[in-house]
Amino acid sequence: MAEPMRIRATMAGDVADVKVLMNHPMETGLRKDAKTGQLVPAHFIQEVTATLNGKEVLSADLGSGISKNPYLGFKVKGAKAGDKIVVNWVDNTGDKNSAEAAIG
Amino acid sequence: MKQQIVKLLAGMASLGIALGAASVQASPEQDRQDLIKYYTSKYPNVKIEDYVYGALAFDADSKAQYDAIMEFPPFESELDTGRKLWETPFKNGKTYAECLPNGGKMIAGNYPMFDDATGKVVTLEGALNNCRTANGETAYKLGDKKTLGVLTAYMRTLSDGMLMNIKVEGPKAMAAYEDGKKTFYARKGQLNFACANCHVQNAGVRLRSELISPAVGHAVHWPVFRGGDNLVTLQSRYEGCFKQVRAVPPAQGSTTMNDLEYFHSSLSNGLPMKASVFRK
Amino acid sequence: MNALRRNVLKGAAGAGTVAVAVAAGLLKPTQAMAAWNKPAFEAKNVGDAMKGLGVSAPADSKDIAIKAPDIAENGAVVPVEVTSNLAGTTSIAIFAEKNATPLVASYALAGGTEGYVSTRIKMGQTALVRAVVSAGGKSYTAAKEVKVTIGGCGG
Numbered sequence: 324m325a326e327p328m329r330i331r332a333t334m335a336g337d338v339a340d341v342k343v344l345m346n347h348p349m350e351t352g353l354r355k356d357a358k359t360g361q362l363v364p365a366h367f368i369q370e371v372t373a374t375l376n377g378k379e380v381l382s383a384d385l386g387s388g389i390s391k392n393p394y395l396g397f398k399v400k401g402a403k404a405g406d407k408i409v410v411n412w413v414d415n416t417g418d419k420n421s422a423e424a425a426i427g
Numbered sequence: 428m429k430q431q432i433v434k435l436l437a438g439m440a441s442l443g444i445a446l447g448a449a450s451v452q453a454s455p456e457q458d459r460q461d462l463i464k465y466y467t468s469k470y471p472n473v474k475i476e477d478y479v480y481g482a483l484a485f486d487a488d489s490k491a492q493y494d495a496i497m498e499f500p501p502f503e504s505e506l507d508t509g510r511k512l513w514e515t516p517f518k519n520g521k522t523y524a525e526c527l528p529n530g531g532k533m534i535a536g537n538y539p540m541f542d543d544a545t546g547k548v549v550t551l552e553g554a555l556n557n558c559r560t561a562n563g564e565t566a567y568k569l570g571d572k573k574t575l576g577v578l579t580a581y582m583r584t585l586s587d588g589m590l591m592n593i594k595v596e597g598p599k600a601m602a603a604y605e606d607g608k609k610t611f612y613a614r615k616g617q618l619n620f621a622c623a624n625c626h627v628q629n630a631g632v633r634l635r636s637e638l639i640s641p642a643v644g645h646a647v648h649w650p651v652f653r654g655g656d657n658l659v660t661l662q663s664r665y666e667g668c669f670k671q672v673r674a675v676p677p678a679q680g681s682t683t684m685n686d687l688e689y690f691h692s693s694l695s696n697g698l699p700m701k702a703s704v705f706r707k
Numbered sequence: 708m709n710a711l712r713r714n715v716l717k718g719a720a721g722a723g724t725v726a727v728a729v730a731a732g733l734l735k736p737t738q739a740m741a742a743w744n745k746p747a748f749e750a751k752n753v754g755d756a757m758k759g760l761g762v763s764a765p766a767d768s769k770d771i772a773i774k775a776p777d778i779a780e781n782g783a784v785v786p787v788e789v790t791s792n793l794a795g796t797t798s799i800a801i802f803a804e805k806n807a808t809p810l811v812a813s814y815a816l817a818g819g820t821e822g823y824v825s826t827r828i829k830m831g832q833t834a835l836v837r838a839v840v841s842a843g844g845k846s847y848t849a850a851k852e853v854k855v856t857i858g859g860c861g862g
Contacts, residue, residue, distance in 0.1 A: 326504050329499070329503060331499065338821065342498065342499050342825075343499075344499045344501065344503060346504055349829075351807075351829075353807060369743040370743055375818065375819070378818050379817055379818065380816070380817055380818045380819060380820045381814060381815070381816055381817070381820050382814075382815045382817070383812055383813065383814040383815070383824075384743050384744050384747075384748065384812065384813045385811075385812045386748040386808055386810050386811050386812060387808070387829075388803055388806050388808065388809075388810070388811035388812075388828055388829050388830075389811060389812055389826060389827070389828060389829070390501070390655065390783060390784045390785070390826075390827040390828060390829055391501065391655065391656065391783070391784075392501035392502075392504075392655065392656065393826070393827070394498075394499055394501065394825070394826055394827045395824070395825070395826055396498075396499075396788070396823075396824065396825030396826070397814075397816075397820055397821070397823060397824055397825070398820065398821040398823050399818075399819050399820050399821070400819045400820075400821055401819040402819065488776050488777045488778060489776075489778075489780050491776065491786075492776050492779070492780045492785075492786055493780070495786035495788075495825075495827075496784065496786060496827070501784065501827075636856040653781075654781045654783045654784060655781070655783065655784045655827075706780075707780035707781040
Protein backbone atom coordinates (compact mmCIF):
# COMPACT_ATOMS: atom_id res chain seq x y z
CA MET A 324 0.00 0.00 0.00
CA ALA A 325 2.73 2.40 0.90
CA GLU A 326 4.76 3.70 -2.02
CA PRO A 327 8.45 2.89 -2.18
CA MET A 328 10.97 4.86 -0.23
CA ARG A 329 14.00 6.23 -2.06
CA ILE A 330 17.55 6.11 -0.78
CA ARG A 331 20.59 7.81 -2.23
CA ALA A 332 23.90 7.06 -0.59
CA THR A 333 27.21 8.36 -1.87
CA MET A 334 30.72 8.51 -0.46
CA ALA A 335 32.33 11.87 0.24
CA GLY A 336 35.82 11.10 1.52
CA ASP A 337 35.39 8.40 4.15
CA VAL A 338 31.90 9.57 5.04
CA ALA A 339 28.74 8.12 3.51
CA ASP A 340 26.20 10.81 2.71
CA VAL A 341 22.80 9.15 3.00
CA LYS A 342 19.59 10.81 1.81
CA VAL A 343 16.20 9.19 2.26
CA LEU A 344 12.83 10.27 0.89
CA MET A 345 9.84 8.47 2.36
CA ASN A 346 6.36 8.60 0.89
CA HIS A 347 3.86 9.39 3.58
CA PRO A 348 1.03 11.92 4.12
CA MET A 349 2.22 12.81 7.66
CA GLU A 350 -1.23 13.89 8.80
CA THR A 351 -1.16 15.71 12.12
CA GLY A 352 -4.75 14.93 13.06
CA LEU A 353 -5.38 18.67 13.34
CA ARG A 354 -6.11 19.35 9.67
CA LYS A 355 -9.68 19.59 8.43
CA ASP A 356 -10.67 18.07 5.12
CA ALA A 357 -11.53 20.97 2.81
CA LYS A 358 -14.65 19.20 1.47
CA THR A 359 -16.15 17.45 4.46
CA GLY A 360 -14.97 19.78 7.23
CA GLN A 361 -14.04 16.70 9.25
CA LEU A 362 -10.68 16.34 10.94
CA VAL A 363 -8.34 14.12 8.96
CA PRO A 364 -7.15 11.43 11.38
CA ALA A 365 -3.52 11.53 12.47
CA HIS A 366 -1.39 9.35 10.22
CA PHE A 367 2.34 9.74 10.44
CA ILE A 368 5.59 7.85 10.56
CA GLN A 369 6.72 7.37 14.16
CA GLU A 370 9.89 5.36 13.95
CA VAL A 371 12.68 5.20 11.43
CA THR A 372 15.75 3.01 11.72
CA ALA A 373 18.77 2.79 9.47
CA THR A 374 21.41 0.09 9.42
CA LEU A 375 24.78 -0.11 7.70
CA ASN A 376 25.69 -3.70 6.82
CA GLY A 377 23.18 -4.84 9.43
CA LYS A 378 24.46 -2.60 12.23
CA GLU A 379 22.17 0.15 13.47
CA VAL A 380 23.50 3.63 12.72
CA LEU A 381 20.42 5.77 13.29
CA SER A 382 17.13 5.35 15.07
CA ALA A 383 14.67 8.20 14.91
CA ASP A 384 11.35 8.97 16.52
CA LEU A 385 9.28 11.33 14.39
CA GLY A 386 6.30 13.45 15.28
CA SER A 387 3.58 14.75 12.99
CA GLY A 388 5.59 17.98 12.64
CA ILE A 389 7.75 16.36 9.99
CA SER A 390 6.70 17.46 6.49
CA LYS A 391 4.70 15.29 4.13
CA ASN A 392 6.93 12.85 2.25
CA PRO A 393 9.60 12.98 4.95
CA TYR A 394 13.19 13.68 4.07
CA LEU A 395 16.07 12.43 6.19
CA GLY A 396 19.74 13.07 5.59
CA PHE A 397 22.58 11.70 7.74
CA LYS A 398 26.28 10.95 7.45
CA VAL A 399 28.11 7.80 8.48
CA LYS A 400 31.86 7.82 9.00
CA GLY A 401 33.91 4.77 8.15
CA ALA A 402 31.50 3.42 5.55
CA LYS A 403 32.73 2.42 2.10
CA ALA A 404 31.32 2.11 -1.38
CA GLY A 405 29.25 -1.02 -1.78
CA ASP A 406 28.15 -1.12 1.86
CA LYS A 407 24.47 -1.82 2.32
CA ILE A 408 22.13 0.75 3.85
CA VAL A 409 18.70 -0.46 4.97
CA VAL A 410 16.00 1.93 6.14
CA ASN A 411 12.78 0.87 7.85
CA TRP A 412 9.83 2.90 9.04
CA VAL A 413 6.68 2.20 11.04
CA ASP A 414 3.74 4.61 11.23
CA ASN A 415 1.09 5.14 13.92
CA THR A 416 -1.28 2.71 12.21
CA GLY A 417 1.33 -0.06 12.24
CA ASP A 418 2.01 0.31 8.50
CA LYS A 419 5.64 -0.41 7.61
CA ASN A 420 8.06 0.09 4.79
CA SER A 421 11.61 -0.92 4.10
CA ALA A 422 14.15 -0.13 1.42
CA GLU A 423 17.80 -0.76 0.84
CA ALA A 424 20.58 0.68 -1.26
CA ALA A 425 24.25 0.09 -1.84
CA ILE A 426 26.47 3.08 -1.20
CA GLY A 427 27.60 4.42 -4.56
CA MET B 428 -15.05 56.84 -27.47
CA LYS B 429 -13.33 53.73 -28.71
CA GLN B 430 -12.86 55.29 -32.11
CA GLN B 431 -11.32 58.34 -30.55
CA ILE B 432 -8.75 56.21 -28.76
CA VAL B 433 -7.92 54.33 -31.92
CA LYS B 434 -7.55 57.66 -33.73
CA LEU B 435 -5.37 58.96 -30.93
CA LEU B 436 -3.19 55.86 -30.98
CA ALA B 437 -2.88 56.03 -34.75
CA GLY B 438 -1.94 59.67 -34.48
CA MET B 439 0.71 59.02 -31.89
CA ALA B 440 2.13 56.18 -33.93
CA SER B 441 2.32 58.34 -37.03
CA LEU B 442 4.13 60.99 -35.04
CA GLY B 443 6.59 58.31 -34.07
CA ILE B 444 5.79 58.57 -30.39
CA ALA B 445 6.92 55.38 -28.73
CA LEU B 446 4.32 53.90 -26.45
CA GLY B 447 6.99 52.29 -24.32
CA ALA B 448 6.56 48.59 -24.00
CA ALA B 449 3.28 48.70 -25.87
CA SER B 450 4.85 49.96 -29.06
CA VAL B 451 3.95 47.80 -32.00
CA GLN B 452 6.09 45.91 -34.48
CA ALA B 453 9.24 45.60 -32.46
CA SER B 454 10.81 42.24 -33.23
CA PRO B 455 10.46 39.55 -30.55
CA GLU B 456 14.22 39.50 -30.16
CA GLN B 457 14.21 43.27 -29.66
CA ASP B 458 11.43 42.97 -27.06
CA ARG B 459 13.45 40.38 -25.17
CA GLN B 460 16.63 42.43 -25.29
CA ASP B 461 14.77 45.56 -24.13
CA LEU B 462 13.38 43.72 -21.12
CA ILE B 463 16.76 42.24 -20.22
CA LYS B 464 18.25 45.72 -20.46
CA TYR B 465 15.53 47.04 -18.17
CA TYR B 466 16.07 44.33 -15.56
CA THR B 467 19.86 44.35 -15.65
CA SER B 468 20.09 48.12 -15.34
CA LYS B 469 17.83 47.91 -12.30
CA TYR B 470 19.54 44.86 -10.80
CA PRO B 471 23.12 44.85 -12.08
CA ASN B 472 24.14 42.16 -9.58
CA VAL B 473 21.61 39.53 -10.62
CA LYS B 474 22.75 37.44 -13.55
CA ILE B 475 20.20 36.80 -16.28
CA GLU B 476 21.05 33.05 -16.12
CA ASP B 477 19.69 33.08 -12.56
CA TYR B 478 16.31 34.44 -13.71
CA VAL B 479 15.30 30.82 -14.28
CA TYR B 480 14.92 30.67 -10.50
CA GLY B 481 12.29 33.40 -10.61
CA ALA B 482 12.03 35.46 -7.44
CA LEU B 483 14.59 33.16 -5.82
CA ALA B 484 17.28 34.87 -7.90
CA PHE B 485 16.68 37.96 -5.76
CA ASP B 486 16.74 36.27 -2.37
CA ALA B 487 19.54 33.99 -1.16
CA ASP B 488 17.51 32.71 1.81
CA SER B 489 14.73 31.50 -0.49
CA LYS B 490 17.20 30.05 -2.98
CA ALA B 491 18.91 28.06 -0.20
CA GLN B 492 15.56 26.49 0.69
CA TYR B 493 14.94 25.69 -2.96
CA ASP B 494 18.34 24.02 -3.18
CA ALA B 495 17.72 22.02 0.00
CA ILE B 496 14.38 20.79 -1.27
CA MET B 497 15.57 20.08 -4.82
CA GLU B 498 18.28 17.90 -3.26
CA PHE B 499 15.60 15.22 -3.00
CA PRO B 500 12.29 16.72 -4.10
CA PRO B 501 9.16 15.53 -2.31
CA PHE B 502 7.35 15.26 -5.66
CA GLU B 503 9.50 12.44 -7.07
CA SER B 504 6.64 9.97 -6.95
CA GLU B 505 4.52 12.34 -9.07
CA LEU B 506 7.26 12.36 -11.69
CA ASP B 507 7.26 8.57 -11.55
CA THR B 508 3.53 8.52 -12.18
CA GLY B 509 4.13 10.84 -15.14
CA ARG B 510 6.85 8.56 -16.49
CA LYS B 511 4.44 5.64 -16.40
CA LEU B 512 1.83 7.65 -18.32
CA TRP B 513 4.50 8.67 -20.83
CA GLU B 514 5.70 5.09 -21.35
CA THR B 515 2.29 3.44 -21.48
CA PRO B 516 1.38 2.87 -25.15
CA PHE B 517 -1.98 3.98 -26.54
CA LYS B 518 -4.54 1.27 -27.28
CA ASN B 519 -3.17 1.08 -30.82
CA GLY B 520 0.30 0.26 -29.48
CA LYS B 521 1.86 3.59 -30.45
CA THR B 522 3.54 5.89 -27.93
CA TYR B 523 3.94 9.61 -27.28
CA ALA B 524 7.64 9.25 -28.13
CA GLU B 525 6.76 7.98 -31.59
CA CYS B 526 4.25 10.77 -32.13
CA LEU B 527 6.52 13.68 -31.18
CA PRO B 528 9.65 15.00 -32.87
CA ASN B 529 12.96 13.56 -31.61
CA GLY B 530 11.17 10.97 -29.46
CA GLY B 531 9.88 13.79 -27.26
CA LYS B 532 13.37 14.60 -25.96
CA MET B 533 14.95 18.05 -25.99
CA ILE B 534 11.92 19.61 -27.65
CA ALA B 535 10.05 21.42 -24.86
CA GLY B 536 11.98 24.61 -25.54
CA ASN B 537 10.42 24.78 -29.01
CA TYR B 538 6.96 25.11 -27.51
CA PRO B 539 4.61 26.89 -27.74
CA MET B 540 5.07 26.60 -31.47
CA PHE B 541 3.17 28.43 -34.17
CA ASP B 542 1.51 25.96 -36.50
CA ASP B 543 1.20 27.53 -39.95
CA ALA B 544 -1.22 24.84 -41.11
CA THR B 545 -3.86 25.71 -38.53
CA GLY B 546 -2.74 29.30 -38.02
CA LYS B 547 -2.66 28.67 -34.26
CA VAL B 548 -0.22 28.44 -31.41
CA VAL B 549 0.32 24.88 -30.17
CA THR B 550 1.50 24.47 -26.58
CA LEU B 551 3.39 21.36 -25.49
CA GLU B 552 0.28 20.25 -23.61
CA GLY B 553 -1.67 20.78 -26.82
CA ALA B 554 0.88 18.72 -28.78
CA LEU B 555 0.57 15.86 -26.30
CA ASN B 556 -3.21 16.00 -26.57
CA ASN B 557 -2.90 16.06 -30.38
CA CYS B 558 -0.90 12.83 -30.08
CA ARG B 559 -3.70 11.35 -28.05
CA THR B 560 -6.48 12.27 -30.44
CA ALA B 561 -4.39 11.26 -33.50
CA ASN B 562 -4.06 7.82 -31.91
CA GLY B 563 -7.71 7.37 -31.11
CA GLU B 564 -7.55 8.45 -27.45
CA THR B 565 -9.52 11.25 -25.88
CA ALA B 566 -7.67 14.44 -25.07
CA TYR B 567 -6.83 15.09 -21.44
CA LYS B 568 -8.40 18.05 -19.72
CA LEU B 569 -5.97 20.98 -19.68
CA GLY B 570 -4.85 21.79 -16.17
CA ASP B 571 -5.75 18.34 -14.84
CA LYS B 572 -2.95 17.61 -12.40
CA LYS B 573 -3.50 13.88 -12.26
CA THR B 574 -3.18 13.27 -16.01
CA LEU B 575 -1.73 15.93 -18.30
CA GLY B 576 -0.12 17.64 -15.31
CA VAL B 577 2.06 14.73 -14.17
CA LEU B 578 2.60 13.62 -17.78
CA THR B 579 4.13 16.98 -18.69
CA ALA B 580 5.91 17.20 -15.32
CA TYR B 581 7.85 14.12 -16.38
CA MET B 582 7.96 14.70 -20.13
CA ARG B 583 9.37 18.21 -19.79
CA THR B 584 12.27 16.89 -17.71
CA LEU B 585 13.42 15.10 -20.89
CA SER B 586 14.26 18.57 -22.21
CA ASP B 587 16.16 19.80 -19.15
CA GLY B 588 19.14 21.82 -20.29
CA MET B 589 17.73 22.62 -23.72
CA LEU B 590 17.71 26.34 -24.40
CA MET B 591 14.33 27.95 -24.90
CA ASN B 592 13.96 28.56 -28.60
CA ILE B 593 10.60 30.07 -29.50
CA LYS B 594 10.40 31.04 -33.16
CA VAL B 595 8.14 33.80 -34.41
CA GLU B 596 8.28 33.65 -38.19
CA GLY B 597 5.81 35.04 -40.68
CA PRO B 598 2.96 37.51 -40.30
CA LYS B 599 0.50 35.03 -38.77
CA ALA B 600 2.95 33.98 -36.08
CA MET B 601 3.75 37.64 -35.49
CA ALA B 602 0.06 38.38 -35.04
CA ALA B 603 -0.22 35.63 -32.41
CA TYR B 604 2.86 37.00 -30.69
CA GLU B 605 1.42 40.52 -30.71
CA ASP B 606 -1.87 39.20 -29.31
CA GLY B 607 0.01 37.57 -26.43
CA LYS B 608 2.01 40.73 -25.89
CA LYS B 609 -1.19 42.76 -25.73
CA THR B 610 -2.59 40.45 -23.04
CA PHE B 611 0.67 40.76 -21.12
CA TYR B 612 0.69 44.56 -21.15
CA ALA B 613 -3.05 45.30 -20.98
CA ARG B 614 -4.47 46.28 -17.62
CA LYS B 615 -7.29 44.06 -16.47
CA GLY B 616 -9.46 43.14 -13.52
CA GLN B 617 -10.88 45.18 -10.67
CA LEU B 618 -7.35 45.93 -9.50
CA ASN B 619 -6.51 47.20 -12.98
CA PHE B 620 -3.19 45.45 -13.18
CA ALA B 621 -1.36 44.14 -16.22
CA CYS B 622 0.96 41.14 -16.05
CA ALA B 623 3.76 43.63 -16.74
CA ASN B 624 2.90 45.83 -13.76
CA CYS B 625 4.09 43.08 -11.46
CA HIS B 626 6.51 41.06 -13.52
CA VAL B 627 8.26 43.92 -15.31
CA GLN B 628 7.96 47.14 -13.33
CA ASN B 629 7.90 45.47 -9.91
CA ALA B 630 10.01 42.38 -10.44
CA GLY B 631 12.38 41.95 -7.51
CA VAL B 632 10.11 44.09 -5.32
CA ARG B 633 8.02 42.84 -2.42
CA LEU B 634 4.25 42.86 -2.73
CA ARG B 635 3.30 42.34 0.89
CA SER B 636 5.10 39.10 1.76
CA GLU B 637 5.73 38.17 -1.86
CA LEU B 638 8.87 38.83 -3.80
CA ILE B 639 7.83 39.27 -7.42
CA SER B 640 9.56 37.29 -10.14
CA PRO B 641 10.73 38.72 -13.49
CA ALA B 642 8.96 37.72 -16.71
CA VAL B 643 12.26 36.70 -18.28
CA GLY B 644 13.06 33.18 -17.05
CA HIS B 645 9.45 32.42 -16.08
CA ALA B 646 8.51 29.98 -18.79
CA VAL B 647 11.42 27.54 -18.53
CA HIS B 648 10.58 25.80 -15.27
CA TRP B 649 6.95 24.66 -15.41
CA PRO B 650 5.15 22.85 -14.04
CA VAL B 651 6.12 23.76 -10.50
CA PHE B 652 5.28 21.84 -7.34
CA ARG B 653 4.13 24.35 -4.80
CA GLY B 654 4.68 23.53 -1.17
CA GLY B 655 6.40 20.37 -2.31
CA ASP B 656 3.72 18.39 -4.08
CA ASN B 657 0.96 20.64 -5.41
CA LEU B 658 1.42 20.61 -9.15
CA VAL B 659 0.70 23.88 -10.98
CA THR B 660 1.00 24.21 -14.74
CA LEU B 661 1.94 27.46 -16.46
CA GLN B 662 -1.56 28.19 -17.72
CA SER B 663 -3.03 27.30 -14.31
CA ARG B 664 -0.63 29.89 -12.91
CA TYR B 665 -1.87 32.42 -15.50
CA GLU B 666 -5.37 31.71 -14.23
CA GLY B 667 -4.12 32.47 -10.74
CA CYS B 668 -2.68 35.78 -11.93
CA PHE B 669 -5.93 36.81 -13.60
CA LYS B 670 -7.85 35.96 -10.43
CA GLN B 671 -5.37 37.82 -8.25
CA VAL B 672 -6.03 41.03 -10.14
CA ARG B 673 -9.76 40.20 -9.92
CA ALA B 674 -10.19 39.46 -13.60
CA VAL B 675 -12.04 36.53 -15.13
CA PRO B 676 -9.38 34.21 -16.56
CA PRO B 677 -9.71 33.07 -20.16
CA ALA B 678 -10.08 29.29 -20.52
CA GLN B 679 -6.90 27.24 -20.56
CA GLY B 680 -6.01 26.36 -24.12
CA SER B 681 -7.95 29.35 -25.50
CA THR B 682 -6.28 31.49 -28.14
CA THR B 683 -5.74 34.24 -25.57
CA MET B 684 -3.97 31.90 -23.13
CA ASN B 685 -1.93 30.14 -25.82
CA ASP B 686 -0.85 33.41 -27.42
CA LEU B 687 0.11 34.74 -24.00
CA GLU B 688 2.20 31.63 -23.38
CA TYR B 689 3.78 32.06 -26.83
CA PHE B 690 4.83 35.65 -26.15
CA HIS B 691 5.77 34.97 -22.53
CA SER B 692 7.89 31.93 -23.44
CA SER B 693 9.79 33.84 -26.12
CA LEU B 694 11.00 36.23 -23.41
CA SER B 695 13.01 33.30 -22.02
CA ASN B 696 14.70 32.44 -25.32
CA GLY B 697 18.27 31.33 -24.73
CA LEU B 698 17.70 30.26 -21.12
CA PRO B 699 17.95 26.57 -20.14
CA MET B 700 14.80 24.53 -19.54
CA LYS B 701 14.43 22.95 -16.10
CA ALA B 702 11.08 21.32 -15.56
CA SER B 703 9.33 20.34 -12.38
CA VAL B 704 10.82 22.44 -9.65
CA PHE B 705 9.87 23.40 -6.12
CA ARG B 706 8.15 26.68 -5.42
CA LYS B 707 6.64 27.78 -2.16
CA MET C 708 1.55 -6.39 18.97
CA ASN C 709 1.99 -2.70 19.59
CA ALA C 710 -0.26 -2.78 22.63
CA LEU C 711 1.56 -5.79 23.95
CA ARG C 712 4.87 -4.04 23.47
CA ARG C 713 3.70 -0.99 25.38
CA ASN C 714 2.26 -3.05 28.21
CA VAL C 715 5.44 -5.02 28.47
CA LEU C 716 7.49 -1.86 28.55
CA LYS C 717 5.18 -0.16 31.01
CA GLY C 718 5.26 -3.15 33.31
CA ALA C 719 8.99 -3.38 33.17
CA ALA C 720 10.32 -2.01 36.42
CA GLY C 721 13.77 -3.08 35.39
CA ALA C 722 15.23 -4.40 32.20
CA GLY C 723 14.53 -7.90 33.48
CA THR C 724 10.97 -8.17 32.20
CA VAL C 725 11.99 -7.05 28.74
CA ALA C 726 14.84 -9.51 28.72
CA VAL C 727 12.42 -12.28 29.66
CA ALA C 728 10.02 -11.19 26.96
CA VAL C 729 12.82 -11.15 24.41
CA ALA C 730 13.97 -14.55 25.58
CA ALA C 731 10.42 -15.87 25.35
CA GLY C 732 10.24 -14.60 21.78
CA LEU C 733 7.44 -12.17 22.57
CA LEU C 734 9.45 -9.19 21.44
CA LYS C 735 12.20 -8.85 18.94
CA PRO C 736 15.05 -6.72 20.28
CA THR C 737 14.57 -3.96 17.68
CA GLN C 738 10.93 -3.56 18.56
CA ALA C 739 11.64 -3.23 22.24
CA MET C 740 14.24 -0.57 21.55
CA ALA C 741 12.09 1.44 19.22
CA ALA C 742 9.29 2.44 21.57
CA TRP C 743 7.97 5.76 20.29
CA ASN C 744 8.19 8.37 23.03
CA LYS C 745 4.52 9.26 23.28
CA PRO C 746 4.70 11.64 26.28
CA ALA C 747 7.45 13.70 24.65
CA PHE C 748 5.76 13.92 21.25
CA GLU C 749 2.34 14.71 22.67
CA ALA C 750 3.63 17.39 25.03
CA LYS C 751 2.12 20.81 24.31
CA ASN C 752 5.14 22.86 25.30
CA VAL C 753 8.89 22.65 24.97
CA GLY C 754 9.52 22.12 28.68
CA ASP C 755 7.23 19.10 28.90
CA ALA C 756 8.58 17.71 25.64
CA MET C 757 12.13 17.97 26.98
CA LYS C 758 11.04 16.33 30.21
CA GLY C 759 9.59 13.51 28.13
CA LEU C 760 12.97 13.07 26.52
CA GLY C 761 14.66 13.08 29.91
CA VAL C 762 16.34 16.43 29.31
CA SER C 763 16.42 19.27 31.81
CA ALA C 764 18.08 22.66 31.52
CA PRO C 765 20.37 21.96 28.59
CA ALA C 766 23.37 24.29 28.33
CA ASP C 767 23.56 26.74 25.43
CA SER C 768 26.24 25.67 23.00
CA LYS C 769 27.98 27.36 20.12
CA ASP C 770 29.06 23.96 18.86
CA ILE C 771 25.58 23.26 17.54
CA ALA C 772 24.80 24.81 14.16
CA ILE C 773 21.24 25.05 12.90
CA LYS C 774 20.82 25.69 9.22
CA ALA C 775 17.28 26.88 8.70
CA PRO C 776 15.79 29.77 6.71
CA ASP C 777 15.32 33.27 8.12
CA ILE C 778 11.92 33.37 6.43
CA ALA C 779 10.30 30.08 5.53
CA GLU C 780 9.20 29.87 1.91
CA ASN C 781 6.39 27.60 3.00
CA GLY C 782 5.62 26.60 6.59
CA ALA C 783 4.62 23.13 5.38
CA VAL C 784 8.12 22.34 4.27
CA VAL C 785 10.94 24.09 6.10
CA PRO C 786 14.39 22.57 5.51
CA VAL C 787 16.33 22.20 8.77
CA GLU C 788 19.86 20.88 9.17
CA VAL C 789 21.48 20.40 12.56
CA THR C 790 25.22 19.86 12.92
CA SER C 791 26.73 19.12 16.32
CA ASN C 792 30.46 19.53 16.69
CA LEU C 793 30.28 18.30 20.28
CA ALA C 794 32.43 15.23 20.85
CA GLY C 795 30.48 12.09 21.56
CA THR C 796 27.15 13.30 20.19
CA THR C 797 24.65 10.48 20.65
CA SER C 798 21.34 12.15 19.91
CA ILE C 799 19.78 15.22 18.31
CA ALA C 800 16.22 16.37 18.92
CA ILE C 801 14.47 19.12 16.93
CA PHE C 802 11.69 21.32 18.27
CA ALA C 803 9.51 23.94 16.58
CA GLU C 804 8.69 25.85 19.73
CA LYS C 805 5.25 27.21 18.81
CA ASN C 806 3.86 24.13 17.10
CA ALA C 807 0.86 22.52 18.82
CA THR C 808 3.22 19.70 19.75
CA PRO C 809 6.72 21.21 19.67
CA LEU C 810 8.85 18.07 19.49
CA VAL C 811 9.32 17.32 15.80
CA ALA C 812 11.86 14.53 15.80
CA SER C 813 14.48 12.87 17.92
CA TYR C 814 17.41 11.00 16.38
CA ALA C 815 19.64 8.51 18.18
CA LEU C 816 22.98 8.23 16.42
CA ALA C 817 25.22 5.20 16.68
CA GLY C 818 28.11 3.38 15.07
CA GLY C 819 29.98 6.07 13.17
CA THR C 820 27.00 8.31 12.38
CA GLU C 821 28.16 11.91 12.57
CA GLY C 822 26.49 14.60 14.65
CA TYR C 823 24.35 15.72 11.75
CA VAL C 824 20.77 15.35 10.58
CA SER C 825 18.88 17.02 7.78
CA THR C 826 15.10 17.06 7.49
CA ARG C 827 12.07 19.17 6.55
CA ILE C 828 9.58 20.27 9.16
CA LYS C 829 6.18 21.90 9.43
CA MET C 830 5.85 25.20 11.24
CA GLY C 831 2.53 26.74 12.16
CA GLN C 832 3.92 30.17 12.91
CA THR C 833 7.08 32.21 13.42
CA ALA C 834 9.06 30.51 16.17
CA LEU C 835 12.42 29.33 17.40
CA VAL C 836 13.63 26.10 15.92
CA ARG C 837 15.55 24.46 18.73
CA ALA C 838 18.02 21.62 18.67
CA VAL C 839 18.87 19.64 21.80
CA VAL C 840 21.96 17.50 21.60
CA SER C 841 23.13 14.79 23.99
CA ALA C 842 26.89 14.42 24.07
CA GLY C 843 29.02 12.68 26.65
CA GLY C 844 25.98 12.19 28.88
CA LYS C 845 25.14 15.92 28.97
CA SER C 846 22.56 18.01 27.14
CA TYR C 847 23.25 21.07 25.05
CA THR C 848 21.01 23.35 23.03
CA ALA C 849 20.91 26.04 20.35
CA ALA C 850 18.03 27.79 18.60
CA LYS C 851 17.34 29.85 15.51
CA GLU C 852 14.29 31.93 14.71
CA VAL C 853 12.39 31.07 11.55
CA LYS C 854 9.73 33.51 10.36
CA VAL C 855 6.66 31.98 8.79
CA THR C 856 4.48 34.07 6.50
CA ILE C 857 1.44 33.09 4.53
CA GLY C 858 2.09 33.51 0.86
CA GLY C 859 -0.10 33.35 -2.18
CA CYS C 860 2.11 33.73 -5.23
CA GLY C 861 5.16 31.92 -6.44
CA GLY C 862 6.38 31.43 -9.95
